[in-house]
Structure formats: C-alpha cells, structure tokens
Amino acid sequence: MPKIKVKIARRPRDKYTIFIKENCIDYLPEFLKENKIGTKYAILTDSKTKKIYGDSLLRFLKKNKINAELISFDQGEKSKTLATVEKLAEEMITKNFDRDSAIIVLGGGVAGDIGGFLASIFMRGIPHIQIPTTLLAMVDSAIGGKTGVDLEGGKNLIGTTSQPKAIFVDINYLKTLPQNQIVNGLSEIIKYGIIKDKKLFKYIEKNLEKILGKETEALEYIIERSIKIKVKIIERDEKELTNERILLNYGHTFGHALEKMSNYTLLHGFAISIGMVIINKLAVEQKIMKEKEAKRIKALLKKAGLPITSMKKPETKDILSDKKRSGNFMNFVFAKKIGKAIVRKEKITKL
Ligand SMILES: NC(=O)c1ccc[n+]([C@@H]2O[C@H](COP(=O)([O-])OP(=O)(O)OC[C@H]3O[C@@H](n4cnc5c(N)ncnc54)[C@H](O)[C@@H]3O)[C@@H](O)[C@H]2O)c1
Incomplete structure (x- = not known):
C-alpha cells in the first residue's frame, strides 16, 4: 500500500504515516490495536457523512472489538464554531470519554478542522486519526496539522497545530462525493x-x-x-x-x-x-x-x-x-x- 511517512523537523519524534489506497480503511482496527492509540474511540463526523459512512464504520470497529461511539454535528461550514466544539466536548464527557480516549475524525475539511481542534484541547489533548472523505480534505485540510474554527470576524481565526497519529486516505469514499x-x-x-x-x-x-x-x-x-x-x-x-x-x-x-x-x-x-x-x-x-x-x-x-x-x-x-x-x-x-x-x-x- 502506498504510504507517506511524515516527520516534523522540529519534533523528530512526532512522526506518523499517511496510508493512501482504495480500501486502506480495512487496516484501521489492526493499526489501532498495534499502536494502542486509545482505549476508547469517538468517531467524530458530520450529519451527512454519519449517515453514509459513520454507522458502518462504527459497526466495523465494534466487529473488530474496538470500543467506539459516534458523535456528530450538523454538516456544513456554519457548524465550524467554538459552540460546536463545546457541545461535542460535553457529549464526550457524558459518554465517558477520558484522557486515554482518542478521536477518529471521519469527514471533509469541516469535520477535520473541528475534530483535530477538539482532540488537541480535550483533557489538554488526546490523540486523533484523520479519515478524510472529500477530495479537498484528502489533499489539503487533513494534511498538515492545522485545526480550528471560524469566528464572526473571519475563517479559522481560532485554532491549534496538532498532528494526527495517522491519516487513512481511502479513495473509495469519493464514490459518493457530489x-x-x-x-x-x-x-x-x-x-x-x-x-x-x-x-x-x-x-x-x-x-x-x-x-x-x-x-x-x-x-x-x-x-x-x-x-x-x-x-x-x-x-x-x-x-x-x-x-x-x-x-x-x-x-x-x-x-x-x-x-x-x-x-x-x-x-x-x-x-x-x-x-x-x-x-x-x-x-x-x-x-x-x-x-x-x-x-x-x-x-x-x-x-x-x-x-x-x-x-x-x-x-x-x-x-x-x-x-x-x-x-x-x-x-x-x-x-x-x-x-x-x-x-x-x-x-x-x-x-
Ligand atoms: N486545516 C487546513 O489546513 C485546511 C485547509 C483547507 C481547507 N480547510 C477547511 O476545510 C473546510 C472545507 O472542507 P470540505 O470542502 O471538505 O467541506 P465539508 O467538510 O463541509 O464537506 C463538504 C460536504 O460533503 C459532505 N461529504 C463529506 N464526505 C462525503 C462523501 N464521501 N460523500 C458524500 N458527501 C460527503 C459533507 O457532509 C459536506 O456536506 C473549510 O472549513 C476550510 O476552511 C482546512
């Protein structure tokens, strides 16, 4: 499977892999177990991606004995706000996620930015994995570690730089993309x-x-x-x-x-x-x-x-x-x- 290794020059220990291949998502359970990313996973996705892929990803992880739950927000840029991040964080607390948990972000750039941001601040930071499902997210927003939300005054004005533990770029997701x-x-x-x-x-x-x-x-x-x-x-x-x-x-x-x-x-x-x-x-x-x-x-x-x-x-x-x-x-x-x-x-x- 084509892989790209990422190694941040200023923090050489902060390295991870980007997997690029049709069906590479099949490798996700093994990756999570081998690398002990978290004890429990929040699959963070938007309302539309949840319907198309979220529920089946949850079933797939559960079948592979991975402890996971879905959390979601309304699709679209209008959701990329601090209020959404707060709501999702509250939901994670209600669902008993803690500092040993991790987030699996499933979706386009909006989910990627929100999920990466939430992971970087929840309990002062927990790991996250990016699974981009739009072409834009695959080539741009999921890559590079920029996370964040919009303010009234402009886009992406609040955020962090936080690298994921892995990125799974599965071309199959593009089949349903308009x-x-x-x-x-x-x-x-x-x-x-x-x-x-x-x-x-x-x-x-x-x-x-x-x-x-x-x-x-x-x-x-x-x-x-x-x-x-x-x-x-x-x-x-x-x-x-x-x-x-x-x-x-x-x-x-x-x-x-x-x-x-x-x-x-x-x-x-x-x-x-x-x-x-x-x-x-x-x-x-x-x-x-x-x-x-x-x-x-x-x-x-x-x-x-x-x-x-x-x-x-x-x-x-x-x-x-x-x-x-x-x-x-x-x-x-x-x-x-x-x-x-x-x-x-x-x-x-x-x-
Ligand atoms: N962090 C970065 O470095 C960076 C870089 C570029 C852009 N961005 C951000 O990315 C965002 C835009 O991302 P986007 O264009 O992916 O938008 P998006 O996340 O809103 O996704 C677009 C739409 O496609 C739907 N969708 C997602 N995957 C699908 C699939 N496989 N099949 C069918 N529908 C699907 C979503 O539900 C949504 O309705 C902006 O907020 C932008 O600021 C961030």
Whole structure:
C-alpha cells in the first residue's frame, strides 16, 4: 500500500504515516490495536457523512472489538464554531470519554478542522486519526496539522497545530462525493501543480476527463502527488514560520475574502480558483508572470468547471482580516510560472 511517512523537523519524534489506497480503511482496527492509540474511540463526523459512512464504520470497529461511539454535528461550514466544539466536548464527557480516549475524525475539511481542534484541547489533548472523505480534505485540510474554527470576524481565526497519529486516505469514499465537491478539491490540486509541480499540472491538463470521471488510477496519482508536496512543505515549516508554508496560500488571500463575502455559500476551492486568477492578473501586471502562463492556468480552471470570475470584487477589509497580515505589510504568494511560486511582502497601501 502506498504510504507517506511524515516527520516534523522540529519534533523528530512526532512522526506518523499517511496510508493512501482504495480500501486502506480495512487496516484501521489492526493499526489501532498495534499502536494502542486509545482505549476508547469517538468517531467524530458530520450529519451527512454519519449517515453514509459513520454507522458502518462504527459497526466495523465494534466487529473488530474496538470500543467506539459516534458523535456528530450538523454538516456544513456554519457548524465550524467554538459552540460546536463545546457541545461535542460535553457529549464526550457524558459518554465517558477520558484522557486515554482518542478521536477518529471521519469527514471533509469541516469535520477535520473541528475534530483535530477538539482532540488537541480535550483533557489538554488526546490523540486523533484523520479519515478524510472529500477530495479537498484528502489533499489539503487533513494534511498538515492545522485545526480550528471560524469566528464572526473571519475563517479559522481560532485554532491549534496538532498532528494526527495517522491519516487513512481511502479513495473509495469519493464514490459518493457530489461532482461539485470533486471540482472543489481539484482546485487545490491544480494549486499544488502551479506552486510546485509542473508535471502534476500537465497531468491534470491531459487527464482531466479521467479525474472528473473519478477513475481510480488518475485520482490516486494526483492525490498522492499533492499529499507529497504538502508533506514536504509542512515537515520543514509546520507553523508557517518561513515562506515555505506560506506558498500554500497561493490564491487564498482573495479567496478567503470572497468566501466570507458570500457568507460561506461559495465553496472553498471555487473561491480559491477565483483568488488564483486575481493574483495571476496582478502578477502579470507587475511583470512577475508571463501572460501566456496566466492564460494557461485560467483555461485549466475553467475546463475543470471552476469559476474564474466573481460578480463582486473582494472587499479590502476582508482581505486585510486575513491572518497573513503583519503590521502594514502582507505576504502575497505569486506564481512566477507553472511549477514555481514566490512570496512577496507588499505594503497594504498598495492594495
Ligand atoms: N486545516 C487546513 O489546513 C485546511 C485547509 C483547507 C481547507 N480547510 C477547511 O476545510 C473546510 C472545507 O472542507 P470540505 O470542502 O471538505 O467541506 P465539508 O467538510 O463541509 O464537506 C463538504 C460536504 O460533503 C459532505 N461529504 C463529506 N464526505 C462525503 C462523501 N464521501 N460523500 C458524500 N458527501 C460527503 C459533507 O457532509 C459536506 O456536506 C473549510 O472549513 C476550510 O476552511 C482546512
């Protein structure tokens, strides 16, 4: 089974494995027993994923003599709040979870962020396992250890950095994922190609139909390659202390502002797609990137079914609420060409 080992440079003992394969979830009970992750497991999932996969995962674990219970919240970004975390923590107390317990997060990025956050603070921190079930979560949100919730003032403003004990990326989950969610995740994968991997970008251009048709081989290829890129970055720069991890925010500054303006009705990957087109336009204007490259990126995003323009311009106040701001300066990630991105500090007055 393809495995990616993650070793955080600043804490070499903090290492874990990402398993990537159809049906790799079958190995979960053995993994939990062998590694003695917890004495009791809370399968934390959202209401929709619970119905499709949560109940069967619980049965599967119980059949394998693993002590587990389901806890869930209403699906959707609106649930990614401190109030939800508090409610889930109370439920865990009622269900007798303690400091020897662990959380198995089953779901998309919302469950991943909530579950990882709750695990990092429940009883001052218990272990967790990530089982991402959306394409976006498989290639992005479940990887890297960023956890957290939204505030009225913006997305992901409260959180922790907390690495899981393992990640199980089982492509089978994508079979039930609606097509717009596949396209949503593909946006982040195209982003990886632009910032770090021209071969990946070219592969997507060539195999777009297979990817959108959910063909296993094509999906596994782009997922594994994307995860490897993110892992390489976070191993060296877990906490976004250098420009390395900031590269991952390509398209995100404007994207986050658009998400917020839409009151989170615009999907993350869709917002990022528009964000990438906006930053490329600025890059061409500032002669950082050739127009030909910007056009090629725009063409792929469009062909993938992603939006490339927005009815409204992102508002400056929303751009400024981005966490990447520091004083009067803000870091912007520009692509110089497909496969190579750079970080530039821009004065806010320039916006
Ligand atoms: N922590 C990070 O580093 C990081 C990075 C990127 C994004 N994020 C966060 O991720 C979130 C978005 O994640 P998302 O797009 O996965 O959204 P999501 O978790 O809301 O999932 C999208 C929808 O798909 C459903 N779903 C999940 N798996 C399914 C499956 N296999 N089949 C059918 N339906 C399924 C969910 O119930 C939900 O309705 C945002 O909150 C964003 O901020 C975090």
